[in-house]
Amino acid sequence: xxxxxxxxxxxxxxxxxxxxxxxxxxxxxxxxxxxxxxxxxxxxxxxxxxxxxxxxxxxxxxxxxxxxxxxxxxxxxxxxxxxxxxxxxxxxxxxxxxxxxxxxxxxxxxxxxxxxxxxxxxxxxxxxxxxxxxxxxxxxxxxxxxxxxxxxxxxxxxxxxxxxxxxxxxxxxxxxxxxxxxxxxxxxxxxxxxxxxxxxxxxxxxxxxxxxxxxxxxxxxxxxxxxxxxxxxxxxxxxxxxxxxxxxxxxxxxxxxxxxxxxxxxxxxxxxxxxxxxxxxxxxxxxxxxxxxxxxxxxxxxxxxxxxx
Numbered sequence: 234x235x236x237x238x239x240x241x242x243x244x245x246x247x248x249x250x251x252x253x254x255x256x257x258x259x260x261x262x263x264x265x266x267x268x269x270x271x272x273x274x275x276x277x278x279x280x281x282x283x284x285x286x287x288x289x290x291x292x293x294x295x296x297x298x299x300x301x302x303x304x305x306x307x308x309x310x311x312x313x314x315x316x317x318x319x320x321x322x323x324x325x326x327x328x329x330x331x332x333x334x335x336x337x338x339x340x341x342x343x344x345x346x347x348x349x350x351x352x353x354x355x356x357x358x359x360x361x362x363x364x365x366x367x368x369x370x371x372x373x374x375x376x377x378x379x380x381x382x383x384x385x386x387x388x389x390x391x392x393x394x395x396x397x398x399x400x401x402x403x404x405x406x407x408x409x410x411x412x413x414x415x416x417x418x419x420x421x422x423x424x425x426x427x428x429x430x431x432x433x434x435x436x437x438x439x440x441x442x443x444x445x446x447x448x449x450x451x452x453x454x455x456x457x458x459x460x461x462x463x464x465x466x467x468x469x470x471x472x473x474x475x476x477x478x479x480x481x482x483x484x485x486x487x488x489x490x491x492x493x494x495x496x497x498x499x500x501x502x503x504x505x506x507x508x509x510x511x512x513x514x515x516x517x518x519x520x521x522x523x524x525x526x527x528x529x530x531x532x533x534x535x536x537x538x539x540x541x542x
Contacts, residue, residue, distance in 0.1 A: 293521065297311055299311075299514065314514075315515055316522075323498055324500045324502060328499050330410075331413065332475065335478055336471065339474050340425070340471065344429050346364065346422065347427075348433070364427075365423040368424055372487065375420075376488055379416070380404075385400060385402045404494070405494055410494075412488075417477075420481075425470050428466060429463070431466070432467075440458050482499055482501035482502070486502070504516060504520075
């Protein structure tokens with residue numbers, strides 16, 4: 234009887250297979266058939282990625298080592314030309330400055346709003362809609378509104394004149410950078426707030442109750458429970474905010490044109506100008522450099538995220 238029970242327990246409570254065993258386990262005929270079906274469904278998407286993404290990118294890499302007209306191989310001279318270009322240096326400097334200021338500000342502001350909204354259950358729906366409205370406003374409407382407010386003879390300058398401060402040319406001075414930062418924060422803070430709220434709602438209430446029993450205050454709960462639990466959400470929001478920071482070029486371009494004030498001359502401006510003048514070799518070399526930088530950043534984020542987990 235004991236032998237039967239031990240055999241039953243051994244058969245019932247088997248140790249889970251390791252990932253190596255699962256990967257090297259032979260598939261049955263039905264499993265192979267299902268796998269083939271899955272690849273057939275994926276084939277159109279993979280073909281589209283190959284034709285419209287990978288092959289053109291491979292051609293960009295090739296062009297970065299060649300002359301635009303003659304296709305003559307010139308080595309790394311295109312990269313040297315890009316790295317010594319003053320306009321490219323200014324665009325990189327402004328873009329890095331913009332990202333370095335905007336993303337931390339956006340993460341902090343949206344987290345504060347999410348924490349405040351998390352406690353306001355009565356007005357939660359109304360406030361969510363209010364903060365998300367800027368994302369629904371078309372870019373052309375934002376540009377008209379900004380010109381109405383920030384123009385040299387706009388509403389803000391009229392107010393400053395009445396206060397005796399004097400007028401400020403916001404869009405044709407270094408103040409244009411502040412306008413661009415404000416635009417980015419105003420448009421994205423609501424979206425990031427919703428993402429923070431999703432992370433906050435995933436934290437178990439029992440953790441806070443247990444901390445209260447142990448005598449923990451509000452700051453201790455935030456430091457030792459809320460922040461550690463929000464680390465995965467923070468990485469996701471940071472990545473999305475980084476991507477969205479490059480979309481602010483539309484507002485800057487429509488407000489100030491091809492050649493705005495030096496404070497808001499971004500990488501998107503220089504790529505647009507190179508495209509108009511057909512400087513293909515410069516565009517290709519700069520694109521390869523930027524992709525290498527972005528790839529290294531993404532890999533470092535993934536590595537740090539895994540270490541945190």
